[in-house]
Amino acid sequence: MSAMGHLISRFPHRELSIRRLFAHSAEFRAICADYEEALAALQHWETANYDAKAQEYRVFAAELEMEILRMLDLSTEMKP
Structure with a gap:
């Protein structure tokens, strides 16, 4: 399972936010990659x-x- 998959299964109520931030933030993707490596x-x-x-x-x-x-x-705080 990918880091995004782990995060979505761990925090299903945040799925949309996870997907949005993953799509738009290189920093978030990097932290997710670190998270995936830590889980492995x-x-x-x-x-x-x-x-x-x-x-x-x-x-x-x-x-x-x-x-x-x-x-x-x-x-989510930054969104109008």
């Missing part, structure tokens, strides 16, 4: 039963989610 690394370390590394990526993915939500909030 998290899955890898969870599968490998390496809890310390998995926790690092769990925290990183959560931080990226917060940034993504902040960007979504800002983009």
Whole structure:
């Protein structure tokens, strides 16, 4: 699943905003790519039963989610 797919499944009520911002913001797309990589690394370390590394990526993915939500909030505040 793509980062946008993960975000939409995690925040289905924000789907339209996610799609709009993804289409119009290179910065948002870059953060989404980082989020996708963090989720892939998290899955890898969870599968490998390496809890310390998995926790690092769990925290990183959560931080990226917060940034993504902040960007979504800002983009909806800017709309008339």
